[in-house]
Amino acid sequence: MPVEVIQTKRLFQQVFEQLAELIGKGEFPLGKRLPAERDLARQLGVSRATVREAMIALELSGLVEVRVGSGIFVVAERAAGPALTPQQDLGLGPFELIEARRMVEGEIAYFAAQQIQDSDLETLEAALRLMEHEHAEGFQSERGDRAFHLAIAQATRNNALIKMVEVLWDLREASPMWAKLHERVRAAQVRPASLDDHRRIIEALRQGDPALARSTMDVHLRRVADDLLRISEAEFAGEVGAEERQRGRRAVGR
Numbered sequence: 001m002p003v004e005v006i007q008t009k010r011l012f013q014q015v016f017e018q019l020a021e022l023i024g025k026g027e028f029p030l031g032k033r034l035p036a037e038r039d040l041a042r043q044l045g046v047s048r049a050t051v052r053e054a055m056i057a058l059e060l061s062g063l064v065e066v067r068v069g070s071g072i073f074v075v076a077e078r079a080a081g082p083a084l085t086p087q088q089d090l091g092l093g094p095f096e097l098i099e100a101r102r103m104v105e106g107e108i109a110y111f112a113a114q115q116i117q118d119s120d121l122e123t124l125e126a127a128l129r130l131m132e133h134e135h136a137e138g139f140q141s142e143r144g145d146r147a148f149h150l151a152i153a154q155a156t157r158n159n160a161l162i163k164m165v166e167v168l169w170d171l172r173e174a175s176p177m178w179a180k181l182h183e184r185v186r187a188a189q190v191r192p193a194s195l196d197d198h199r200r201i202i203e204a205l206r207q208g209d210p211a212l213a214r215s216t217m218d219v220h221l222r223r224v225a226d227d228l229l230r231i232s233e234a235e236f237a238g239e240v241g242a243e244e245r246q247r248g249r250r251a252v253g254r
Contacts, residue, residue, distance in 0.1 A: 012053035049095035094178045112155040113213035120155040
């Protein structure tokens with residue numbers, strides 16, 4: 001008898017499918033504003049990050065649209081075009097990518113701090129200058145940030161670790177979900193984390209302090225996730241004020 005391959009569905013995919021089904025059944029009719037992400041997270045028993053990823057999937061499927069300052073509204077009962085399968089078509093969720101980076105890049109920073117050389121520090125400083133330039137130009141490119149994190153991996157002289165960082169960044173750049181979240185944050189003229197995070201990482205590496213390098217990297221990547229979530233949620237709810245926008249213009253990060 002024919003059998004089907006068993007696939008483990010990620011949480012955001014399960015939330016996406018449940019909400020898409022409710023929309024299709026008319027539980028959330030056309031023109032209806034979806035509940036706030038905090039409320040959905042509480043009702044579904046998942047994190048806000050998972051709901052955020054599911055919302056991005058719904059938007060990419062054409063079922064909902066984000067109306068800045070108003071919320072997320074149902075605009076179609078069925079996905080436009082072929083059925084969308086997030087696991088196949090959307091790549092990895094942005095927050096699970098950040099989680100993976102925390103697990104990998106913190107240890108890489110720890111290892112790099114034990115053998116960092118002056119030439120590595122010069123490469124990191126050059127990448128930081130590129131990040132500053134890109135930020136001043138309006139955050140259109142992330143070459144500096146990728147170069148920065150890759151330079152830390154290269155400082156380990158371990159090709160396997162270098163490849164791991166390259167793959168994580170390639171996955172991010174290939175993810176439509178990351179691109180959509182990135183677009184929203186850029187449209188709001190705000191930036192997660194800060195250049196100061198990267199300066200502190202360089203200083204920890206310069207000191208040759210493995211534990212400090214690891215913790216500084218972890219703080220940075222935690223801030224990325226927290227800020228992306230807070231900024232995107234606030235923008236959708238129309239809660240981004242002048243102070244937040246000003247802080248965002250000064251900030252940069254992953």
